[in-house]
Amino acid sequence: MSGIAYPEPEPELSEAEKKSLQDQIALKLRERNAVLIAHYYTAPEVQELADKTGGFIGDSLEMARWGKNAPAETLLVAGVRFMGETAKILSPEKTVLMPDLGAECSLDLGCPAPEFQKLREEEPDRVAVVYANTSAAVKALSDYVATSSCAIDLIHYLDLQGKKILWAPDRHLGAYVAQETGADMLRWQAHCVVHDSFKEDALRDLKAEHPDAAVMVHPEAPAAVTAMADFAGSTSQILNKVREMDRKEFIIATETGIFYKISQACPDKVLIPAPTGGHGATCQSCAHCPWMRMSALPKLLAALESSQGHNVEVPEDIREKALLPVQRMLDFNQALKKHGSVEEMVRAGVRI
Numbered sequence: 001m002s003g004i005a006y007p008e009p010e011p012e013l014s015e016a017e018k019k020s021l022q023d024q025i026a027l028k029l030r031e032r033n034a035v036l037i038a039h040y041y042t043a044p045e046v047q048e049l050a051d052k053t054g055g056f057i058g059d060s061l062e063m064a065r066w067g068k069n070a071p072a073e074t075l076l077v078a079g080v081r082f083m084g085e086t087a088k089i090l091s092p093e094k095t096v097l098m099p100d101l102g103a104e105c106s107l108d109l110g111c112p113a114p115e116f117q118k119l120r121e122e123e124p125d126r127v128a129v130v131y132a133n134t135s136a137a138v139k140a141l142s143d144y145v146a147t148s149s150c151a152i153d154l155i156h157y158l159d160l161q162g163k164k165i166l167w168a169p170d171r172h173l174g175a176y177v178a179q180e181t182g183a184d185m186l187r188w189q190a191h192c193v194v195h196d197s198f199k200e201d202a203l204r205d206l207k208a209e210h211p212d213a214a215v216m217v218h219p220e221a222p223a224a225v226t227a228m229a230d231f232a233g234s235t236s237q238i239l240n241k242v243r244e245m246d247r248k249e250f251i252i253a254t255e256t257g258i259f260y261k262i263s264q265a266c267p268d269k270v271l272i273p274a275p276t277g278g279h280g281a282t283c284q285s286c287a288h289c290p291w292m293r294m295s296a297l298p299k300l301l302a303a304l305e306s307s308q309g310h311n312v313e314v315p316e317d318i319r320e321k322a323l324l325p326v327q328r329m330l331d332f333n334q335a336l337k338k339h340g341s342v343e344e345m346v347r348a349g350v351r352i
């Protein structure tokens with residue numbers, strides 16, 4: 001994506017500084033009746049703090065669900081802005097804080113609401129399903145929200161009812177879902193700068209060096225990379241699969257933040273990062289999301305010390321409209337769990 005403005009990397013902290021900040025943040029969380037909700041892609045010391053303080057670490061769907069049910073007055077969301085907005089959409093009565101409100105996502109940036117609205121108006125017969133990685137304003141223009149852990153099931157469910165889909169914004173995930181479901185999907189063409197950087201040729205070379213390794217890919221990666229996967233799925237699905245699979249080595253094509261939780265869950269397994277297009281300090285988005293890393297410990301503390309400049313606000317008219325498709329996503333997942341499969345849901349006449 002050209003012309004994208006990446007944030008400056010956060011300053012490195014010593015182990016002593018991390019420990020001291022973690023202690024100060026833990027104290028503030030207690031004082032404010034607040035909980036820390038962190039995405040798998042945040043830095044290890046942030047995930048560790050969420051673990052230690054009774055907070056939550058998960059994928060974008062689980063973060064939304066957990067935040068809604070958490071009996072806390074304040075949610076401190078470590079991740080990117082759409083995650084804070086989703087928390088606010090679902091929990092308007094709670095204060096939702098973010099370490100840095102400038103934590104963007106290239107998918108959100110690649111799908112401005114006025115352009116999406118125009119396409120919606122041009123395609124009135126299509127059901128609009130948008131990825132969670134969008135602004136509240138885009139969600140407000142949609143029929144359903146999906147994350148990578150439920151997109152295939154949701155589109156399959158709609159397809160079985162004969163619906164034609166307008167999908168936005170991730171082009172690789174959209175192509176993968178269309179391939180897996182056979183649904184009629186008109187697809188927006190934005191991409192995640194992190195996952196788009198995984199390279200097929202280099203992955204093939206790495207696989208030749210590690211022939212017994214299983215290849216795990218997040219489907220925001222290009223189709224040629226996902227086609228090489230032993231397993232393709234969302235962050236939590238990858239984590240669960242590594243846990244289950246009887247293999248020693250895994251090549252992982254997603255943001256390297258996930259290594260923290262996988263190593264904790266499977267200390268005996270060997271995790272190898274999948275190769276990207278760039279190298280070292282010259283690459284700003286190779287297997288690490290520059291915006292996720294804005295959730296640095298000093299900013300978490302700053303958000304709890306003074307909400308000013310950290311408070312996530314969603315205008316009420318947009319929030320009300322965005323709530324419908326977000327709630328449908330949660331209801332869909334609950335019904336899927338209850339009925340066991342999309343086919344059973346449809347047979348039982350479930351309509352969401």
Ligand code: 13P
Nearest residue numbers: 059060147148234235236
């Ligand atoms: P998950 O939905 O798997 O959490 O990943 C989405 C993502 O890219 C978050 O930035």
Ligand code: SF4
Nearest residue numbers: 080105106192194289
């Ligand atoms: Fe967006 Fe990609 Fe970063 Fe996730 S990893 S927040 S999809 S840019």
